[in-house]
Amino acid sequence: MNVTQQGERPTRSVRTSWLRRWWPVPAIAVLALLSAATWRLTKADTAPAATAPAKGMRGPNGPTPVAAQLATIQPKFDVTLTALGTVTARSTITVHVRVDGELMKVAFREGQMVHAGDLLAVIDPRPFQVALDNALATLEKDRAQLANAEVDLERYKGLIADNSIPTQQYDSQVALVQQDKAQVLADQAQVDNARLNLSFTQVTAPVSGRVGLRQVDLGNIVHAADTGGLVVLTQIEPIDIVFPIPQEQLPTIQRRLAAHARMPVDAYDSEGKTLLATGTLMTTDNQVDTTTGTVKLKAEFANRDGMLFPNQFVNVRLHVSQIDNALTIPSAAVQRGAPGLYAYVVRADNTVQLRPLKVGPTEGDRVQVLDGLAADERVVVDGVDKLRDGAPVELIDAAARGGAAGQGRRNGTPGAGAPPEDRKSAPGAS
Numbered sequence: 001m002n003v004t005q006q007g008e009r010p011t012r013s014v015r016t017s018w019l020r021r022w023w024p025v026p027a028i029a030v031l032a033l034l035s036a037a038t039w040r041l042t043k044a045d046t047a048p049a050a051t052a053p054a055k056g057m058r059g060p061n062g063p064t065p066v067a068a069q070l071a072t073i074q075p076k077f078d079v080t081l082t083a084l085g086t087v088t089a090r091s092t093i094t095v096h097v098r099v100d101g102e103l104m105k106v107a108f109r110e111g112q113m114v115h116a117g118d119l120l121a122v123i124d125p126r127p128f129q130v131a132l133d134n135a136l137a138t139l140e141k142d143r144a145q146l147a148n149a150e151v152d153l154e155r156y157k158g159l160i161a162d163n164s165i166p167t168q169q170y171d172s173q174v175a176l177v178q179q180d181k182a183q184v185l186a187d188q189a190q191v192d193n194a195r196l197n198l199s200f201t202q203v204t205a206p207v208s209g210r211v212g213l214r215q216v217d218l219g220n221i222v223h224a225a226d227t228g229g230l231v232v233l234t235q236i237e238p239i240d241i242v243f244p245i246p247q248e249q250l251p252t253i254q255r256r257l258a259a260h261a262r263m264p265v266d267a268y269d270s271e272g273k274t275l276l277a278t279g280t281l282m283t284t285d286n287q288v289d290t291t292t293g294t295v296k297l298k299a300e301f302a303n304r305d306g307m308l309f310p311n312q313f314v315n316v317r318l319h320v321s322q323i324d325n326a327l328t329i330p331s332a333a334v335q336r337g338a339p340g341l342y343a344y345v346v347r348a349d350n351t352v353q354l355r356p357l358k359v360g361p362t363e364g365d366r367v368q369v370l371d372g373l374a375a376d377e378r379v380v381v382d383g384v385d386k387l388r389d390g391a392p393v394e395l396i397d398a399a400a401r402g403g404a405a406g407q408g409r410r411n412g413t414p415g416a417g418a419p420p421e422d423r424k425s426a427p428g429a430s
Contacts (some may be wrong), residue, residue: 012364014177038218067382068346069330071373077326078319081362084106085243085267085299085316087308091207091235100223103216108231110213114205121230123201123222132194139187146180150222153177209235234310239303241267241279243295243316252320253284253297254342262323265311276307328366333379334359344380344387345373346395352380354389360395 090319106426108114153173190344205211205226212232216222222230230258245253256263263281268274288295301308333343334357341359344352360368373379378395380387387393 016114037298047069048154053068054414063394064383064386065394065396066352066380066387068378068380068385068393069333071329071375071377071379073327073368074326074366076326076328077323077361077366077368078363079321080363081245081249081318082318083243083245083316083318085241087267087310087312087314088242088247089209089234089236089310090238090240091209091233092310093206093209093233093235095119095120095203095206095231095233096224096229097203097222098224099123099128099197101127101221102218103218103222103230103423104211106139106214107110108211108214108219113208114233115208116205118205119202120205120211121203123203125198126203128194128198128201134196134201135187135190135194137149139184139191139224142180142183144353145183146177149173149177149180149362195225203230205233207235208237210222211232214289220357222234235302236306236310237310238300239310240282241265241299241301241314241316242296242301242306243318244289244292244296245318247288247293247295249320250284250288250295250421253281256320257281257284265301266317267301268317269315270315272315276314277301277305301306323360323368326360326368327373327375328363329379330381331365331367332381334367335384343373344384344395346378350385350395351390370374397430 015385045386101123103121104124107119107121114120152175156170156173159234160167185198210233212234214231215228216226216230253263265279265281267279269276279299281297281299283298285296285298299316329343335342335344338358339354341357342354343357345355347353355372358370359371360370362368380393383393
């Protein structure tokens with residue numbers, strides 16, 4: 001056993017010496033393979049960036065193509081405000097009966113247009129006719145008693161002059177006549193009340209408008225205390241629209257109203273495409289909503305064609321005023337960044353210049369430029385995210401380029417077209 005262990009010792013020693021001498025070789029090989037793989041990945045990532053042209057600069061295919069439009073002077077530029085409005089009926093009336101009784105007749109069709117005074121329903125009039133006849137009979141009886149008392153009073157006047165009757169008897173007759181006169185007046189009031197109740201059996205429309213769905217069927221006993229009533233009547237000619245505007249716009253509206261200026265209001269459908277009606281601004285509310293910072297306005301519409309319906313939601317466009325000879329550009333050309341509001345102006349050498357702007361109101365897809373542009377200068381409306389100041393461009397026709405207008409509007413969102421070097425510091429940049 002000892003011989004065997006002594007024989008194994010030299011072999012184990014030789015193996016350990018070999019490993020100690022040659023272990024760096026495989027480690028160096030592994031490091032070389034890792035370095036080669038890293039170099040290849042880095043070269044694959046950086047090669048396209050090295051060959052691609054910088055944004056807004058000339059590349060293998062020439063300058064960056066952009067769409068541009070001219071700044072134009074419009075003879076009339078409308079200043080408008082848009083809002084979401086609610087159609088409200090001028091009057092909404094729940095028609096109730098004034099007396100209790102059986103519903104004998106319904107004289108309207110559901111959804112019918114009626115005029116003020118038109119018959120809507122009839123309550124059984126017979127009990128009220130009987131009450132009127134009874135009141136008339138009582139009145140006639142008391143009138144006869146009054147006439148007899150007055151005759152006796154005339155007779156007592158002659159007797160009192162001759163001292164044939166006591167004065168007390170004469171005074172009692174005078175009081176009796178006054179009492180009979182009061183009774184006749186009370187009877188007349190009862191007659192008038194019975195006649196009024198009889199007239200209430202004819203239910204008429206208080207205003208002109210459209211009736212809704214019938215709430216009570218024929219033959220039911222109706223009561224004046226019923227909460228539902230017979231039918232709901234809405235006055236829709238004319239009709240109103242209530243809509244909010246920002247409180248910052250209130251001074252302008254108030255000045256126009258104080259000057260008795262007519263401000264048209266257009267009502268569009270929920271998609272904002274179909275014009276439903278045109279009316280006139282009437283008045284403003286008397287307080288600002290503190291939760292939204294808006295104030296309500298009311299406009300009146302004739303609504304003769306019935307296109308506006310109570311409680312309908314509509315898109316409202318208020319025409320506040322008109323500006324003469326306004327310099328305007330497409331809204332898609334206006335950008336927001338570190339310089340504030342700006343646009344890219346195309347110079348004569350087909351390079352762009354970043355031009356700060358001062359703008360006014362917006363109408364549709366155009367905005368008024370108060371300062372920063374001259375008439376007939378060209379501004380970029382599409383592709384502004386690929387530009388920087390001084391970059392060469394290749395102009396294309398915005399109409400011929402499909403979707404250029406829509407893309408331009410997206411790029412025209414404040415902050416979307418900020419210069420690359422300014423986007424991080426631009427306030428409100430997205």
